[in-house]
Amino acid sequence: MAQINLLQAVNRALDTAMEADERVICLGEDIGKFGGVFRATSDLQEKYGKARCFNTPITEQGIVGFSIGLAAQGSIAVAEIQFADYIFPAFDQIVNEAAKFRYRSGDQFNCGGLTIRAPYGGGISGGLYHSQSPEAYFCHTPGLKVVIPSTAYQAKGLLLAAIRDPDPVIFFEPKAIYRAEVGEVPDTDYVLPLGVAEVATQGSDITLVGWGAQMHQLHRASNMALRDGISCEVIDLCTLLPWDVDTVAQSVEKTGRLIISHEAPRTGGFAGEISATIQERCFLSLESPIMRVTGMDTPFPLVFEKEYMPDYLKVYEAIKASVNF
Numbered sequence: 001m002a003q004i005n006l007l008q009a010v011n012r013a014l015d016t017a018m019e020a021d022e023r024v025i026c027l028g029e030d031i032g033k034f035g036g037v038f039r040a041t042s043d044l045q046e047k048y049g050k051a052r053c054f055n056t057p058i059t060e061q062g063i064v065g066f067s068i069g070l071a072a073q074g075s076i077a078v079a080e081i082q083f084a085d086y087i088f089p090a091f092d093q094i095v096n097e098a099a100k101f102r103y104r105s106g107d108q109f110n111c112g113g114l115t116i117r118a119p120y121g122g123g124i125s126g127g128l129y130h131s132q133s134p135e136a137y138f139c140h141t142p143g144l145k146v147v148i149p150s151t152a153y154q155a156k157g158l159l160l161a162a163i164r165d166p167d168p169v170i171f172f173e174p175k176a177i178y179r180a181e182v183g184e185v186p187d188t189d190y191v192l193p194l195g196v197a198e199v200a201t202q203g204s205d206i207t208l209v210g211w212g213a214q215m216h217q218l219h220r221a222s223n224m225a226l227r228d229g230i231s232c233e234v235i236d237l238c239t240l241l242p243w244d245v246d247t248v249a250q251s252v253e254k255t256g257r258l259i260i261s262h263e264a265p266r267t268g269g270f271a272g273e274i275s276a277t278i279q280e281r282c283f284l285s286l287e288s289p290i291m292r293v294t295g296m297d298t299p300f301p302l303v304f305e306k307e308y309m310p311d312y313l314k315v316y317e318a319i320k321a322s323v324n325f
Contacts, residue, residue: 002185007178009152009185010040010117013159014078016189018048023113024163025070026053028063028080037082038119038178064090064116068098071111071168078163084120084172085132098168099143112166115159120148121213121263122295122309123176127302133212133264133295138170139241139273145169145194146241150215152183154238157192165194174213181216197244199251203233206257206322209248209274211237214261214310221315230323240270248274249281256287257322261310266294288325291318 004012018024026041032055035042045053056063060081067077081087087094094116102110122131138146145167149155155173162169174181200215201222208218215236222232233251237243252258258278260271271292279290293310301308 002187003182004152004185005179006149006152006155006173006181007038007040009155010159010173011042011044012185013156013163014041014044015047016156017076017078017160017163018044018052020189021076022052023074024052024076024078026078026080027056027067029058029082030055031080036080038175040117041080060086060088060090061093064093064098067114067116068093068101068111071114072101072109074113076113076163078115078117081116081118083130084118084134085129087116087118087134091137094138094144094168094170095141099141103143110166111168114168115162115171116169117159117171117173119175119178120172121174121176122300122305123213125302125305128299131300131305133262135172135240136264136268136270139270143168144241145239146172147194147239148172148174148212149238150174150177150181150212150236152181152185154192154198156185157190158194158238160189161191161194164191169194172212176213177216192238195239195242195244197247198236198238199233199247200236201232201234203231203255205231205255206259206319207233207235207248207251207255208315208319209235209237209258209260210262211240214263217310217312217315218261220312221319224312224316225319228320230319232319243274245277245281249278252278252282253285256285258286258290259293259315259318259322260290261293261315263295263309265297266292267297269294288322291322293318
């Protein structure tokens with residue numbers, strides 16, 4: 001076991017995957033000798049050579065398009081998009097090519113060996129072009145998987161699972177806690193199952209659901225609520241597409257209440273999908289309306305980042321409102 005942060009866990013996962021399978025190739029802007037803007041690929045080019053870890057031109061459409069080609073011909077491509085905000089020039093390649101490759105060929109061809117890594121979310125004073133949470137766009141697209149870790153342990157295990165998964169995977173990394181989230185991570189090769197949520201804290205009065213950096217806010221709010229005698233069950237989805245409906249539904253049937261929190265804007269955010277599904281599955285178990293604590297329906301503001309971001313205080317107020325409904 002090693003005590004490392006989430007960013008180091010990502011690096012260890014890439015190292016492990018490249019060592020285990022020579023077909024694994026990492027590509028992206030400045031990821032070679034420089035290691036990328038966050039240094040997630042540090043030392044990989046030196047260890048595995050320029051043919052397996054290399055810089056690309058500044059073209060997200062090109063990075064993803066080239067990666068689809070690599071995956072289609074048998075390589076395992078791990079593409080880095082420098083910030084999740086920059087993924088939109090590659091949107092057509094992802095949703096119209098990568099996601100549909102297997103379906104449109106009747107399973108004769110596929111690009112399943114494709115993983116797209118992208119640091120996402122706010123909390124770094126990055127302003128409107130370096131703080132967005134675009135996960136909901138991709139959760140609307142059949143043929144993709146969308147994965148978001150919240151701990152160092154998850155980051156390594158889920159990334160290794162994503163790289164080895166038979167479908168294209170979008171792997172969003174919560175950059176605000178890249179170095180703040182530290183935990184025990186095995187030195188060995190291991191994977192965590194995609195599509196399976198983690199019940200991080202058992203509780204009886206209300207269910208809190210989130211992913212990525214927002215999990216820190218949920219845990220803090222849960223601890224505050226516990227001092228008021230409110231027992232929160234905290235669930236980390238880990239995978240958004242496909243998301244673990246059964247685990248959330250079983251929790252809500254027990255607690256009768258649900259709060260979902262994410263950094264993305266409220267309208268069209270993935271919390272809406274969770275709310276609708278759980279309302280259909282658990283209507284007769286609900287003791288109060290399902291609540292959402294989210295970002296605002298505005299571009300991500302620089303000066304007002306603190307007001308925009310959902311935090312533990314906002315979640316705590318929602319917990320009280322739900323319990324006292």
